[in-house]
Amino acid sequence: MKKILFLLMFSQIIMAQKIYELDYQMEYKEEIANDSTKSNYPTYFINSKNNNHLLVQFHQNNTISKFSFVDKEVLMFDTEANELQFTNNDIINITCDNIFKHTQGNKEYDYNIKIYNDTIMDGTSYYHYAIEDTKKVKRKKIKAIHYIITKENPDFQLFMLYPLKLKNSKKKEIPNGIIKMKYFINGENKITSKVILEKMTPIHKKIIIPEDCTLKTKGGLIIMLK
Numbered sequence: 001m002k003k004i005l006f007l008l009m010f011s012q013i014i015m016a017q018k019i020y021e022l023d024y025q026m027e028y029k030e031e032i033a034n035d036s037t038k039s040n041y042p043t044y045f046i047n048s049k050n051n052n053h054l055l056v057q058f059h060q061n062n063t064i065s066k067f068s069f070v071d072k073e074v075l076m077f078d079t080e081a082n083e084l085q086f087t088n089n090d091i092i093n094i095t096c097d098n099i100f101k102h103t104q105g106n107k108e109y110d111y112n113i114k115i116y117n118d119t120i121m122d123g124t125s126y127y128h129y130a131i132e133d134t135k136k137v138k139r140k141k142i143k144a145i146h147y148i149i150t151k152e153n154p155d156f157q158l159f160m161l162y163p164l165k166l167k168n169s170k171k172k173e174i175p176n177g178i179i180k181m182k183y184f185i186n187g188e189n190k191i192t193s194k195v196i197l198e199k200m201t202p203i204h205k206k207i208i209i210p211e212d213c214t215l216k217t218k219g220g221l222i223i224m225l226k
Contacts, residue, residue: 096213
């Protein structure tokens with residue numbers, strides 16, 4: 001397993017690099033339906049003004065986490081690093097060996113956008129909409145993802161696990177805001193899991209990727225409903 005190179009940079013100048021800025025740390029709890037013993041706690045590091053990229057942290061134990069970074073052009077995945085080292089550094093350098101070019105960067109997706117009545121949680125009203133697969137799916141496969149979104153943050157661009165390039169006609173239907181909760185529906189119209197926001201924190205992190213890397217190709221990685 002390759003390691004991320006974490007390095008706190010001061011005045012050093014690096015040429016030919018691509019810089020991704022992250023301004024919020026979003027801590028979620030994922031609950032698996034019909035199994036209270038299984039819970040995950042993914043943390044998303046996002047740019048609230050640009051939802052083309054994000055970093056996801058999957059906690060493995062008290063010291064090591066797995067990290068996945070994705071944008072519409074490159075994908076770095078299945079990489080692990082020391083949690084304390086990551087937390088204490090604001091600038092993260094990624095080596096070329098960890099970066100892969102995916103095959104769907106220019107592909108647009110034609111999902112159905114369905115708007116529901118507002119959802120009330122703890123006395124607060126939230127937007128509620130779903131992205132649904134246009135094709136018939138098998139019973140156990142995910143056919144829709146429902147989003148419960150805050151109304152008070154219209155400038156906060158919605159982020160997804162994999163930045164999704166929806167057709168322009170569909171983008172206009174999606175409200176901006178913070179994801180308070182999302183849940184997944186399978187082909188039997190049953191909820192398979194829920195992801196609930198527990199904490200969000202402003203941050204100032206940067207991911208630096210060399211632009212002169214020779215990228216290998218990985219296919220089938222930017223798929224939202226699978």
